[in-house]
Amino acid sequence: MAAPRTVGDRSSWNLQNRSLLAASAFRTSLGDQASKGPRLQAQFLLSSLPNKSLRLVVPIWNRSTRGIRGLGGAVAPEGNQKKRTLLQFLSDHFYDVMALREFLLRMQMLKVHQKNRAFPHIEEKHGPYIAGAFFILKQGGAVKFRDKEWVRPNERGHFSLEFLQFQAVPVEAVDASGCNINYEGLNSLLALKELRSLSLRCCPHLDDWCLSRLHSLANSLEELSLAGCPRISERGLACLHHLQNLRRLDISDLPAVSNPGLTQILVEEMLPNCEVVGTNWAEGLKLGPEEQPQDTASPVPA
Amino acid sequence: MLRRALQLGWSRGLFIRRLGTRRGGSSLDWDGNISEIKKKIQSFLPGGTWNPLYDTSHLPPEQSDVVIVGGGVLGLSVAYWLKKLEKIQGGIRVLVVERDHTYSQASTGLSVGGIRQQFSLPENIQLSLFSVSFLRNINEHLAVVDAPPLDLQFNPSGYLFLASEKGAAIMESNVKVQRQEGAKVCLMSPEQLRNKFPWINTEGVALASYGLEDEGWFDPWCLLQGLRRKVQSMGVLFCQGEVTRFTSSSDRMKTASEKEVILKRIHEVHVKMDNSLEYQPVECAIVINAAGAWSGQIAELAGIGKGLPGTLQGTKLPVEPRKRYVYLWHCPQGPGLEAPLVIDSSGAYFRREGLGNNYLGGRSPTEEEEPDPGNLEVDHDFFQDKVWPPLAQRVPAFETLKVRRAWAGYYDYNTFDQNGVVGPHPLVVNMYFATGFSGHGLQQAPGVGRAVAEMVLEGHFQTINLNPFLFSRFYLGEKIQEQNII
Numbered sequence A: 001m002a003a004p005r006t007v008g009d010r011s012s013w014n015l016q017n018r019s020l021l022a023a024s025a026f027r028t029s030l031g032d033q034a035s036k037g038p039r040l041q042a043q044f045l046l047s048s049l050p051n052k053s054l055r056l057v058v059p060i061w062n063r064s065t066r067g068i069r070g071l072g073g074a075v076a077p078e079g080n081q082k083k084r085t086l087l088q089f090l091s092d093h094f095y096d097v098m099a100l101r102e103f104l105l106r107m108q109m110l111k112v113h114q115k116n117r118a119f120p121h122i123e124e125k126h127g128p129y130i131a132g133a134f135f136i137l138k139q140g141g142a143v144k145f146r147d148k149e150w151v152r153p154n155e156r157g158h159f160s161l162e163f164l165q166f167q168a169v170p171v172e173a174v175d176a177s178g179c180n181i182n183y184e185g186l187n188s189l190l191a192l193k194e195l196r197s198l199s200l201r202c203c204p205h206l207d208d209w210c211l212s213r214l215h216s217l218a219n220s221l222e223e224l225s226l227a228g229c230p231r232i233s234e235r236g237l238a239c240l241h242h243l244q245n246l247r248r249l250d251i252s253d254l255p256a257v258s259n260p261g262l263t264q265i266l267v268e269e270m271l272p273n274c275e276v277v278g279t280n281w282a283e284g285l286k287l288g289p290e291e292q293p294q295d296t297a298s299p300v301p302a
Numbered sequence B: 001m002l003r004r005a006l007q008l009g010w011s012r013g014l015f016i017r018r019l020g021t022r023r024g025g026s027s028l029d030w031d032g033n034i035s036e037i038k039k040k041i042q043s044f045l046p047g048g049t050w051n052p053l054y055d056t057s058h059l060p061p062e063q064s065d066v067v068i069v070g071g072g073v074l075g076l077s078v079a080y081w082l083k084k085l086e087k088i089q090g091g092i093r094v095l096v097v098e099r100d101h102t103y104s105q106a107s108t109g110l111s112v113g114g115i116r117q118q119f120s121l122p123e124n125i126q127l128s129l130f131s132v133s134f135l136r137n138i139n140e141h142l143a144v145v146d147a148p149p150l151d152l153q154f155n156p157s158g159y160l161f162l163a164s165e166k167g168a169a170i171m172e173s174n175v176k177v178q179r180q181e182g183a184k185v186c187l188m189s190p191e192q193l194r195n196k197f198p199w200i201n202t203e204g205v206a207l208a209s210y211g212l213e214d215e216g217w218f219d220p221w222c223l224l225q226g227l228r229r230k231v232q233s234m235g236v237l238f239c240q241g242e243v244t245r246f247t248s249s250s251d252r253m254k255t256a257s258e259k260e261v262i263l264k265r266i267h268e269v270h271v272k273m274d275n276s277l278e279y280q281p282v283e284c285a286i287v288i289n290a291a292g293a294w295s296g297q298i299a300e301l302a303g304i305g306k307g308l309p310g311t312l313q314g315t316k317l318p319v320e321p322r323k324r325y326v327y328l329w330h331c332p333q334g335p336g337l338e339a340p341l342v343i344d345s346s347g348a349y350f351r352r353e354g355l356g357n358n359y360l361g362g363r364s365p366t367e368e369e370e371p372d373p374g375n376l377e378v379d380h381d382f383f384q385d386k387v388w389p390p391l392a393q394r395v396p397a398f399e400t401l402k403v404r405r406a407w408a409g410y411y412d413y414n415t416f417d418q419n420g421v422v423g424p425h426p427l428v429v430n431m432y433f434a435t436g437f438s439g440h441g442l443q444q445a446p447g448v449g450r451a452v453a454e455m456v457l458e459g460h461f462q463t464i465n466l467n468p469f470l471f472s473r474f475y476l477g478e479k480i481q482e483q484n485i486i
Helices: A008-036 A039-072 A079-093 A095-115 A120-126 A128-139 A161-165 A186-190 A234-242 A260-270 B002-019 B030-044 B073-085 B122-136 B168-180 B190-196 B220-233 B292-301 B380-394 B441-458 B472-476
Strands: A142-145 A171-175 A197-199 A223-225 A248-250 A275-277 B063-069 B094-098 B159-163 B185-188 B207-211 B237-254 B260-273 B279-289 B319-330 B341-343 B349-353 B358-362 B402-414 B421-424 B431-435
Touching: A079 A095, A120 A128, A128 A142, A128 A161, A128 A171, A128 A186, A234 A260, A260 A275, B063 B073, B073 B094, B073 B220, B073 B431, B073 B441, B122 B168, B122 B441, B159 B168, B168 B185, B168 B207, B185 B190, B190 B207, B220 B441, B237 B279, B237 B292, B279 B292, B279 B441, B292 B319, B292 B402, B292 B431, B319 B380, B358 B380, B380 B402, B421 B441, B431 B441
Parallel strands: A171 A197, A197 A223, A223 A248, A248 A275, B063 B094, B063 B279, B094 B237, B159 B341, B279 B431
Antiparallel strands: A142 A171, B159 B207, B185 B207, B237 B260, B260 B279, B319 B358, B319 B402, B341 B349, B349 B358, B421 B431
């Protein structure tokens, strides 16, 4: 939580600077006097200089560095973490850094939104199937038109535009694994009314709100994979009951689901005609100490 | 050489010192230092009970542009939108006065947390749709740098309204309005209902409406804390205290039709500190009454309703606290994961709570059996007599259930037409209302907050036209009835 700031912060900072400047002026005038003075004094100064300058400089060095490390003290000293705490420190003290960080955060969110914009001109020209397919391919996913081969982008994200001829051919399967699809982006996907297989594996921006929209595909969807989506929980899975034609549902490896075993059973109850793939819930159970597998217990012979 | 070394030492020292801003300042022994200085001043200037350097850090500021009375979800939402829509960053100073920082009696935390679009008034539907889009992107709206994202725990399970033959026509026309406004609601026949939810007994049900998207329930506490965190980072000031008095001036004015009216303007809000007699008058330009169930009292403090009955001066804010019970029960054979929030034609409702076959529910009492709102004690007989029978009739599995827990909360009940009051008071010119939502204030808070902020900053509603919700309808007698009040 960022602490509330007052204007006082900044004015005291200026004030402090001014007093420091005054002090330095005073010191330089002292130095001038010392150089004009007798030799003895100079020698005295010379002999005591190393110690004095050390005492002058070292504590300040320590203090300022302690300030930075002190804030990050609780965090493990890893490269990334350290940078974060330094930024935190700076944004606690400077408005500009704070504003910059807020701006960066906003830009990050805007980027996801921009990627999820639909392509209305393509939809106008080529119809919803082509527009949906184009959207998925742009995102880096793969599309399969009925009775056609899978269309996939290459490593650079390029894909051939041959599929633009398949206007009347409905899209049958979509593999959007790892895409940045969010709630808005689903608009293009939900226009594919004859979609039978949909894979949304490991989509970082897919959440419970999105799952509640899948009801419009209820008549066609037979296969759905949600494995590995970090933001999907049992609350969203509850509204998959609209998809009564579903034959196969993959809900394995969902970190936000609180009780994966129980959730799987309840989803199976909710969708009696569907094969539900979940994590093997016996896996999570801890074995007793005597039952622990022997070969891992003694990996290196003495 | 020596001078250079000296200068180098100093300049380096200076350079480094310039980097650090936090030095000395508020040391650990601040209070000790202060009391020492106090003693010194006392010895220089002795004089009776005169107390120099009084620590006032716990008091609210002496001036604030906007004072929001009530730090619940509505008040915080107004604060958020005021700061968000202000033209110059930091241009408005906002103070939120909340009586109880633990929110032990606040309606926000005690609510069931439902959100729906199945209202009969277009304004209510628009407000809910706006709020849904706010809640959907809550981590963008309420994002704070370095703070963890909020987990709203939204359950998109929908609302299922059941109507008897008598209510079927009304339901049909309501759903038509809802669809026009863009809500995804479908109508279901008893047959379809039986197929979809086999655990419902459709006896006496003629029609059902079911929300497919954007309806369900969420964690109100999360929204409250998220708003609080964001609003604090935007520079809104908080104060724990109670508003006890307004100082205002009044002017005699003449309307266009030569009628004399007295216009009042609030200048100071007296905020009494918790557990003490100490108070602080806060000079302010605008007061926002978001005190929920107690907003009627706040309005009375400002002199609203003190006049001859039948005149605009004598028109009270018809908002009063009403006690509503919520029961949590366990039923092993109850509806499964697909269960929506069901609202029976009798007015009883229930929803699933978590995965362990627990259910939440309740019912609004009729006008005659309204309980005393003085405390928050739960009447368990009410469940036995009024809630359980209709629910067990609707869902036969509920014939065997065990009540686990129960609590009560307040509705900011508008006795006039069960709808919110938004916007300024016509006579007390700088008091704005955001209250009276009779149980759906939580779900509409983001939209209402924006509407009030627009009214304060621009002088008219921009996003959603809430003119029907203005205070003047109480004087003119124009009821805008909402049929779907639970």
